[in-house]
Amino acid sequence: MEVAIGLAGWAMGSFCSSLPASAHDTLLNRFCQRDSVSGLANRLSSGAHIYLPGSNEFNLSTTRWSTLDAPNVTITVEPATENDVAETVKYANERGIPFIAVNGGHGAITTVGGVKNGIEIWMRSLNKVAIAKDGKTVTLGGGVLAKSVTDTLWRAGKQTVTGGCECVSILGPGLGGGHGFLQGRYGLISDQFVSMNLVRADGSINTIDRTSDLWWAMQGAGHNFGIVTSVTSKIYDVKYPNWAYQSFIFTGKDVEGLYGAINDHLLKNGNQPVNIMEYSFFFNSPDIDPKNPVIMFFILQEGADVVDEKYTAPFTALGPVVSQAGAGDYTQIPEWTGNALTSPPCQKSGLVNTRFPIDLKTYNTKAQREVYDLFSSTLRQIPALNGSLFLFEGYPLQGVQAIPSDSTAYPFRDNHLLVAPLIIYKWNGDKLEKQAKELGEKLRQILFKASGMKELDTYVNYAFGEETVKNWYGSEKWRQDKLRQLKDKYDPKRKFSFYAPIA
Numbered sequence: 001m002e003v004a005i006g007l008a009g010w011a012m013g014s015f016c017s018s019l020p021a022s023a024h025d026t027l028l029n030r031f032c033q034r035d036s037v038s039g040l041a042n043r044l045s046s047g048a049h050i051y052l053p054g055s056n057e058f059n060l061s062t063t064r065w066s067t068l069d070a071p072n073v074t075i076t077v078e079p080a081t082e083n084d085v086a087e088t089v090k091y092a093n094e095r096g097i098p099f100i101a102v103n104g105g106h107g108a109i110t111t112v113g114g115v116k117n118g119i120e121i122w123m124r125s126l127n128k129v130a131i132a133k134d135g136k137t138v139t140l141g142g143g144v145l146a147k148s149v150t151d152t153l154w155r156a157g158k159q160t161v162t163g164g165c166e167c168v169s170i171l172g173p174g175l176g177g178g179h180g181f182l183q184g185r186y187g188l189i190s191d192q193f194v195s196m197n198l199v200r201a202d203g204s205i206n207t208i209d210r211t212s213d214l215w216w217a218m219q220g221a222g223h224n225f226g227i228v229t230s231v232t233s234k235i236y237d238v239k240y241p242n243w244a245y246q247s248f249i250f251t252g253k254d255v256e257g258l259y260g261a262i263n264d265h266l267l268k269n270g271n272q273p274v275n276i277m278e279y280s281f282f283f284n285s286p287d288i289d290p291k292n293p294v295i296m297f298f299i300l301q302e303g304a305d306v307v308d309e310k311y312t313a314p315f316t317a318l319g320p321v322v323s324q325a326g327a328g329d330y331t332q333i334p335e336w337t338g339n340a341l342t343s344p345p346c347q348k349s350g351l352v353n354t355r356f357p358i359d360l361k362t363y364n365t366k367a368q369r370e371v372y373d374l375f376s377s378t379l380r381q382i383p384a385l386n387g388s389l390f391l392f393e394g395y396p397l398q399g400v401q402a403i404p405s406d407s408t409a410y411p412f413r414d415n416h417l418l419v420a421p422l423i424i425y426k427w428n429g430d431k432l433e434k435q436a437k438e439l440g441e442k443l444r445q446i447l448f449k450a451s452g453m454k455e456l457d458t459y460v461n462y463a464f465g466e467e468t469v470k471n472w473y474g475s476e477k478w479r480q481d482k483l484r485q486l487k488d489k490y491d492p493k494r495k496f497s498f499y500a501p502i503a
């Protein structure tokens with residue numbers, strides 16, 4: 001079958017002869033001398049595409065939210081069918097070429113940089129959203145992004161758990177758990193999965209559900225076990241279409257007051273109301289404070305047109321420098337919170353975006369002061385980092401905790417807060433990279449020490465990349481053993497070992 005090659009009119013011969021000499025020992029061997037792209041093309045469906053370096057689509061497919069340690073790929077395959085994914089995996093295996101699935105391109109963990117001269121399997125076209133006739137499930141293509149799921153379901157009076165950002169996929173977050181605004185009601189993204197089509201390491205396509213021993217791993221450590229070409233997930237009638245928000249900006253003097261009030265009035269030791277989401281971040285806003293970061297704080301309430309005063313009053317009493325309120329429906333949340341398709345996090349602007357996550361149970365106000373002061377002083381000393389943020393997310397937990405912890409590979413159902421310095425900079429050499437890493441690590445270590453927690457739990461989808469397998473997947477021995485046994489059984493040759501790999 002014919003496949004549209006991204007670089008129009010380029011026969012393989014001209015591609016090979018145009019390669020720079022420096023590429024010959026790797027690219028040339030793999031793609032030109034021993035085989036050709038047409039060898040792969042012949043195995044794919046007529047709607048599939050192969051994009052070569054230099055084409056617009058290749059550039060688009062390989063442009064990532066974070067540029068640090070991006071996968072190095074020499075062709076992109078855009079499958080049009082689930083079988084195209086399987087054929088690409090088989091093709092890569094036959095030639096010993098590494099491959100990686102790419103979806104929204106927001107996976108920033110540095111381990112993906114382990115892909116060298118690989119094939120990118122760009123999931124963009126596997127984007128169906130098909131609601132079942134009984135209205136209880138939806139089948140999603142393996143490349144679908146959050147916005148299209150939310151919007152399609154909304155038009156049918158339905159919803160399900162997605163991440164909060166419109167340009168992030170369902171499966172990128174979902175295979176590692178997946179947090180979202182509706183998790184208090186229904187659990188994590190992965191808790192919604194009912195069955196999935198999975199291309200395994202040997203290139204076979206399998207439909208799996210909870211009857212498979214692999215199912216446990218797909219709900220929290222799924223990036224390690226295959227490429228999901230489609231997934232069927234639970235959906236729900238929209239019961240509370242309306243949402244309200246109130247946002248506040250505080251200056252640094254209010255650090256203790258703000259985080260103490262969140263503990264006392266919202267978080268309540270893991271008992272945050274099911275219809276409340278709160279989050280905050282430190283960021284520089286020289287108009288408000290030319291010297292130090294300020295703190296943006298949001299409260300979102302489901303089923304309300306105004307956030308209840310009992311939730312806002314403690315924060316109003318602190319005397320924010322700015323306060324704003326609004327209301328609308330669920331689909332507008334990304335716009336309010338700066339996570340819409342047009343918002344900065346959805347633009348891939350050539351920056352390094354590295355997070356250093358840590359899960360917490362509560363805010364230690366002394367430690368919050370310490371990290372604020374360190375964040376502030378370091379950004380002043382190193383202006384190249386001054387676009388950085390420090391994120392603190394408090395989602396409701398009822399739906400997450402309703403599911404037994406040992407029933408899925410997602411390990412941190414008992415934790416209450418997702419916290420992460422997000423160190424942002426334009427790459428400018430090893431020195432700055434080291435400084436950025438040192439800052440991120442120092443910040444989370446301060447919080448870790450003050451937390452009294454025994455283990456550093458780091459949400460896998462926010463991970464930097466140098467954490468341990470225990471940090472990502474839970475420190476319990478049985479979890480580690482179970483993951484390794486499944487890995488040995490389903491991916492003995494470690495083909496899926498680039499995104500937070502299980503050893």
Ligand SMILES: Cc1cc2nc3c(=O)[nH]c(=O)nc-3n(C[C@H](O)[C@H](O)[C@H](O)COP(=O)(O)OP(=O)(O)OC[C@H]3O[C@@H](n4cnc5c(N)ncnc54)[C@H](O)[C@@H]3O)c2cc1C
Nearest residue numbers: 103104105106107163164165169172173179228345461499
């Ligand atoms: C702006 C922003 C907002 C975010 N919001 C949230 C949020 O609300 N909730 C949350 O939990 N996380 C959130 N995250 C973190 C997010 O879960 C991870 O960054 C995730 O890796 C992004 O998925 P992606 O598809 O966009 O990225 P990609 O880089 O395309 O994918 C990440 C990895 O997932 C794997 N993968 C992707 N698709 C498939 C598939 N179909 N089958 C098998 N493996 C696959 C691949 O290993 C790939 O390397 C956010 C991240 C950013 C940058």
